[in-house]
Amino acid sequence: MAKVNEDFLKLAGGYLFPEIARRTRAWQEKNPGEKVLRLGIGNTTEALTPYITSEMHRKIDLLSDRSTYTGYGDEQGDTPLRVALSEMYRREYGVELAPEEFFVSDGAKADAANIQQIFSSDSIVAVQDPAYPVYVDSNVAGGRSLGFDEESLSYKGLVYMPSNESNGFVCTPPETHVDLIYLCFPNNPTGAVATKEQLKAFVDYAIRENAVIIYDAAYSDYIREEGYVHTIYEVEGAEKVAIEINSFSKNAGFTGVRLGWTIVPFGIASDNAPEGTVHRLWNRRQCTYFNGASNIAQSGGIAALSPKGREECRSLVDYYLENARIIKSGLEAIGIKCYGGVNSPYVWAKAPRGMKSWEFFDFLLEKAHVVVTPGSGFGGSGEGFVRVSSYGHREDVIKAVESIVEHIND
């Protein structure tokens, strides 16, 4: 008899964002005519930029002419895009990676979820707590957990690395052995950024334990202060133990256009596979389960990596960083303790008066008509916090902050 994959049935409840959408919808139905101000989901709101869109228009024109039309591209991505990525890493970060170590994808989420597939199902997985839910969920569905523990609000079998006020939301490596370590800096949801020394501890751990680091750098373009790492390959030895995932979503506004990349260096070995195997298996995975990113999106990606495109992306990121500054200073002015919001689009705000995450969520929705994201939705250590996203039109962000300021004591 056909049976469904029981590991999928272990996934707890709904995904965080649908629950936020449900509560927001319910509130709106009870309060018709009232406008909800959304600082919840990390969804870009500003227009695609002129040079990037002109190149996508041009690509459609090329596809409209049989003499320049192309069909399937390489599953790994178009060569000019892989070359442009390699050059960007060299130029901006001083990091040497071959174009063949870059795999273009339809976005960081898919890669972050799929990467576990090439590793053994008995791998021990460590995640930051709190963390972007996809790392956890993909490993639970991948058979690496015994199920959800309602008491601790965590999955049995996963190793959680608490990231909290006491360590500045930058966790330290686990004390026990793990095989795969998911790290995200600038962090979603806490907005924390890691220094080279902090990441060096993880790279050293991975070398010692023969572990692999999955490094999500989707917000790296938000780093504007000195002393932080844009790519984990700035850390010595990382090219032997780390896979890096990144995206055009948050710097070029491609959340809907869909384009990302993953770097799998040739140098990664593992316990049952010599150097090169991890690269080869990800290549095989992509060739079997994926058929390349949209060629229109890829033409936009090439444009985004050109000097003109990088400038446009920088302005776009500036806009959201200014939003973050407005949020952070507004909330701090009324005594709310805030983390992140600098070098990151996310402000990690501590709920006042000892409120829990969902309590503060409901309070802000009902009193200030502002939607944020409950920190507990990202893991137990997120309890007592909310994530305030800077993705919004400036005028809406200002209105939302003013509304919170006005109603904080209601």
Next chain:
Amino acid sequence: MAKVNEDFLKLAGGYLFPEIARRTRAWQEKNPGEKVLRLGIGNTTEALTPYITSEMHRKIDLLSDRSTYTGYGDEQGDTPLRVALSEMYRREYGVELAPEEFFVSDGAKADAANIQQIFSSDSIVAVQDPAYPVYVDSNVAGGRSLGFDEESLSYKGLVYMPSNESNGFVCTPPETHVDLIYLCFPNNPTGAVATKEQLKAFVDYAIRENAVIIYDAAYSDYIREEGYVHTIYEVEGAEKVAIEINSFSKNAGFTGVRLGWTIVPFGIASDNAPEGTVHRLWNRRQCTYFNGASNIAQSGGIAALSPKGREECRSLVDYYLENARIIKSGLEAIGIKCYGGVNSPYVWAKAPRGMKSWEFFDFLLEKAHVVVTPGSGFGGSGEGFVRVSSYGHREDVIKAVESIVEHIND
């Protein structure tokens, strides 16, 4: 220690098309200046059509304006596209499916590869032999085979349903129990088409055995003769046992643009899951591992489903069908036995003089400078055949056929 997924290591050799590319490249290096005529890969060659591209241009313009910009869409696809798909099935096939039963994706290949993930890893899988390699490879990497058997050129643990001259390349259901059955009609590679009665046997088998059918209908728009099934839901009872996968690649020319859909009816149950669970798990899978198809591609998909878009797609398919007719009649005129090529873009040609698939491949490459696809690359029952693809410019197809005719006795 981190270990790679050993099921991935079971995948035999390279993927078929890279090997074809390798031999073609090697030949070209030895014969510089000679033009290779490609009827190998199923890659569209004709331009995207005017109405569809105008709508994609319009979408980019909307994304270029902050008042009409949108970011993340629903993982399941934009509602207007799901509604348009549902209406197309009602209008053209008389089949009632809710928009929520349609999941928009970045193409049929990814869905065909990923769908196995929501089923138990001990599922017994049946595939047509020959078959599109993705069904087999995704299940081998998904842990459903004990490895490749070099003797029989097949994977241990998989059930192969021979499709050959004696059954007109339409296999019958397995005689033993299986859990998942992959079917593709019009078939890639053989070009065979199934009647309602032939598919009814599979639906009845699936109902009796509590199996699930994965039905790949990516070439359904190529069916022009009466008496064949465009969607498996034309068969009574299929909505309780069948998942259908389809794509805009081969009718709208979206091989590079990337857009497809999968239908998972609410009515599918399984042994450890009540009705609705399979739909719910695919929804969860898509929400966890995928972030929606490109919004530009989706705007093209909505256009493609409009009356004007359907007309444009019909002309595009007509073009390739005429190519197929030219190939088939040309080869038959020199005594090569051909199947398919009607209601299908693929001509399935029997190698003359008892040649094996790769022998005939090498012969055609060396003598006629024509690249085809060796039938044995699709499974043991494909031995002795080659797949000739109608995807090519008319002038190149004519040249290729003329060249084969001229050199067949070299």
